[in-house]
Amino acid sequence: MLVPTAAGTPAAPTGSPADTAPSVSASTAVAQARSADVEEQLARDPGRFRVLTGDRPTGALHLGHLLATLDNRVRLQDAGVDVVLVVADYQVITDRDDAGDLPAVVREVVLDYLAAGIDPARSTVFTHSAVPALNQLLLPFLSLVSVAELERNPTVKAEAVDAERRQGRGMSGLLFTYPVHQAADILFCRANLVPVGQDQLPHLETTRTVARRFNQRYAPTTGYFPEPEALLTPSLTVLGNDGAKMSKSRGNALELRASEDETVRFFRRARTDSERHITYEPERRPEVANLLRVGAHLAGTTPGELADAVGAAGAGRLKTVVTEAVVEGLRPLRERRAAMAADGPAVVRDVLARGNARANEIADRTLADVRELMGTMYS
Ligand code: TRP
Numbered sequence: 001m002l003v004p005t006a007a008g009t010p011a012a013p014t015g016s017p018a019d020t021a022p023s024v025s026a027s028t029a030v031a032q033a034r035s036a037d038v039e040e041q042l043a044r045d046p047g048r049f050r051v052l053t054g055d056r057p058t059g060a061l062h063l064g065h066l067l068a069t070l071d072n073r074v075r076l077q078d079a080g081v082d083v084v085l086v087v088a089d090y091q092v093i094t095d096r097d098d099a100g101d102l103p104a105v106v107r108e109v110v111l112d113y114l115a116a117g118i119d120p121a122r123s124t125v126f127t128h129s130a131v132p133a134l135n136q137l138l139l140p141f142l143s144l145v146s147v148a149e150l151e152r153n154p155t156v157k158a159e160a161v162d163a164e165r166r167q168g169r170g171m172s173g174l175l176f177t178y179p180v181h182q183a184a185d186i187l188f189c190r191a192n193l194v195p196v197g198q199d200q201l202p203h204l205e206t207t208r209t210v211a212r213r214f215n216q217r218y219a220p221t222t223g224y225f226p227e228p229e230a231l232l233t234p235s236l237t238v239l240g241n242d243g244a245k246m247s248k249s250r251g252n253a254l255e256l257r258a259s260e261d262e263t264v265r266f267f268r269r270a271r272t273d274s275e276r277h278i279t280y281e282p283e284r285r286p287e288v289a290n291l292l293r294v295g296a297h298l299a300g301t302t303p304g305e306l307a308d309a310v311g312a313a314g315a316g317r318l319k320t321v322v323t324e325a326v327v328e329g330l331r332p333l334r335e336r337r338a339a340m341a342a343d344g345p346a347v348v349r350d351v352l353a354r355g356n357a358r359a360n361e362i363a364d365r366t367l368a369d370v371r372e373l374m375g376t377m378y379s
Contacts, residue, residue, distance in 0.1 A: 031230040046080035052191035054086030060108040062253035064238035064246035074117035083123040086185050090128040094175040095163040110348045115337035120351045126359035133363035137184040144213040153202050183207040188363045192226040204230050218373040239290040241269045267323040272315035280307040295322035298329030
């Protein structure tokens, strides 16, 4: 048989190397090397790339999103890459019963995109639930992976533990299969580049596996789906003011839309350490390093330079400097955001209407190709 079937894939893969999912650390190293390569190609020929990425609409975006992903997406867009952003509303219900006020949250997320510099004339912003053909791809894709493979996904495992701890809820079928749904997000538009943090690398492996197996099974000579590459975002984990990774659900985040007063209060509460002299030592002094990275990113300098500038003036001075950098750095974004929010619901509605129309056009075409290749076009 040409293609190893999902059911025939052993729990500990012994199949052909091409079909064996590499371990996370191995794939991290590979992805790092490849990312450097990709950056070079991006500089030379940005038009070769279509990027797909996105967010779960669980709340307005925060400083962590800006540093880890948002600014990078805008950079890619401005470099001439075709950027497609999914507002992953179906992912919200993977691990909770109450999705909250989705229309309101989706609106906040889209406003954050636009305020950060995503330009709807060049980039596409769409929501999962509005694109039926994307979701239909999930069915053939699910046939290409085994339960054992899904069970090994470390991100899904971690999220299941989290859901259990937070709300005593067992893993839903949608949480279990969401990496495959994410493969549909990426492959429906045949994106060939996905900016990811470390934690999302296993998902990209799933996408690559799905693309490879689909091609082997249904388009063995020509291929159909690209195996998308990871663009590893330099790991810019931003800490919240409790010292843990900034996240909406932990309640330790500074939202991009926050006021100046809230920004001042946020950094007043931020943690530092007991050493007076400020230095940039990420391993040994994570809290201080975090403030330096945030301040440097928004002031357009480097953490090391910022550390030198503060030096003996200590943590109090560091907080003041970082607060000013964030207040000043976010001012244009916040002004744009407030102006758009004041313009009423039409702004976001129009962006999504346009993005969803484009996503549907692309998804319909892909699904038609897929059905053709699978031999399920009957008329
Ligand atoms: N899982 C991503 C997050 O947690 C959002 C997302 C959905 C995504 N589909 C994607 C990211 C496809 C990259 C590619 O925010």
